[in-house]
Amino acid sequence: MTSLSDTVVLAHGPAWGNRFALAPLTNVQSNDDGTLSDDEHDWLVARGRGGFGLTMTCAAYVAPEGRAWRGQLGIAGDEHLPGLRRLAESLRSTGTRSAVQLHHGGRRSDAALNGVPNVGPWADPAKDTVALSTDGVRRMVADFVAAAVRAEQAGFDGVELHGAHGYLLAQFLDARSNHREDGYGGALEDRMRPLLEVVDGVRAATGPDFQVGLRLTPEGYGTTLPEGRETARALLATGQLDYLDMSLWDVRMQPRAEGHDGLLIEHFTDLPRHGALLGVAGGVLTTADAQWCLDRGADVVTVGTGAILHHDFAARALADTGFRTRPRPVPRAELAAEHVGPAFLDYLAAGWDDLVA
Numbered sequence: 001m002t003s004l005s006d007t008v009v010l011a012h013g014p015a016w017g018n019r020f021a022l023a024p025l026t027n028v029q030s031n032d033d034g035t036l037s038d039d040e041h042d043w044l045v046a047r048g049r050g051g052f053g054l055t056m057t058c059a060a061y062v063a064p065e066g067r068a069w070r071g072q073l074g075i076a077g078d079e080h081l082p083g084l085r086r087l088a089e090s091l092r093s094t095g096t097r098s099a100v101q102l103h104h105g106g107r108r109s110d111a112a113l114n115g116v117p118n119v120g121p122w123a124d125p126a127k128d129t130v131a132l133s134t135d136g137v138r139r140m141v142a143d144f145v146a147a148a149v150r151a152e153q154a155g156f157d158g159v160e161l162h163g164a165h166g167y168l169l170a171q172f173l174d175a176r177s178n179h180r181e182d183g184y185g186g187a188l189e190d191r192m193r194p195l196l197e198v199v200d201g202v203r204a205a206t207g208p209d210f211q212v213g214l215r216l217t218p219e220g221y222g223t224t225l226p227e228g229r230e231t232a233r234a235l236l237a238t239g240q241l242d243y244l245d246m247s248l249w250d251v252r253m254q255p256r257a258e259g260h261d262g263l264l265i266e267h268f269t270d271l272p273r274h275g276a277l278l279g280v281a282g283g284v285l286t287t288a289d290a291q292w293c294l295d296r297g298a299d300v301v302t303v304g305t306g307a308i309l310h311h312d313f314a315a316r317a318l319a320d321t322g323f324r325t326r327p328r329p330v331p332r333a334e335l336a337a338e339h340v341g342p343a344f345l346d347y348l349a350a351g352w353d354d355l356v357a
Contacts (some may be wrong), residue, residue: 034074036083106168158211179211
């Protein structure tokens with residue numbers, strides 16, 4: 001039986017010590033210029049000490065116009081490198097493997113904060129968004145590739161490309177609105193092209209030991225479940241990915257659209273993986289939850305809320321088959337002791353109904 005404590009061997013780069021990955025959690029703790037703060041450093045390094053096989057940063061913007069919220073980590077320029085180097089070195093010292101999640105908000109960026117209009121696959125005045133030209137799409141691909149090179153220069157083991165949750169790479173997948181006629185819209189194979197070009201570009205520009213992952217949403221944001229499954233299949237079939245991270249919201253969730261049987265997870269665990277690992281995320285709060293994911297065919301379990309509640313969720317789950325997270329809501333002082341900084345606490349208190357007492 002597959003065990004949570006198994007060492008995980010990837011197609012590229014170093015093995016992970018176990019099957020737990022820290023989710024790329026928005027924590028709004030970075031400095032206003034996107035440089036790393038002490039609070040964000042300490043939040044992530046505590047999770048490395050806490051036993052996660054992979055510790056991943058929050059979504060880090062790859063271009064200034066792609067910043068989606070204040071306090072977001074940046075990897076858009078060399079000014080971000082000193083903090084990133086510090087973080088990579090600190091994470092390495094804990095024994096965890098490390099990755100930066102690469103992100104561009106697209107039409108979900110904060111135009112007022114950034115001082116420039118948003119960009120996206122199509123124009124949307126309601127979102128202060130102008131349509132990318134064909135050259136603009138190519139520059140966007142180059143921004144992702146350059147950010148991956150910075151992550152490698154900083155000393156991270158890899159990157160995860162954020163192709164989920166309706167941000168820019170996922171916006172290209174939106175069948176409702178992406179009707180571009182330049183090879184980057186219309187048919188699904190063309191809507192997938194930006195993702196494929198980013199994956200190919202990152203793999204070509206980084207070394208043979210650098211790990212490349214991808215996060216996708218199975219359905220929603222203009223993606224049907226059949227198209228979500230086909231996108232996952234096609235990206236896995238490139239043979240370029242080390243892992244595919246499916247953001248399921250709840251690993252036991254059923255498809256939202258009628259006419260699809262079973263659980264969402266089951267629509268992806270049967271896909272040929274071409275050497276990649278399949279990770280799943282959503283609502284994993286106990287050791288039993290995590291083992292259930294492996295028993296359903298996942299290779300890796302990505303943990304979000306559980307890692308907020310316990311910096312050492314992974315170590316606790318590996319040591320105790322009956323481990324469960326502490327009851328919610330949680331007093332601020334207890335979360336602060338888990339290295340959740342003041343800005344992150346305020347963000348959680350404002351946006352999560354039952355997390356902060």
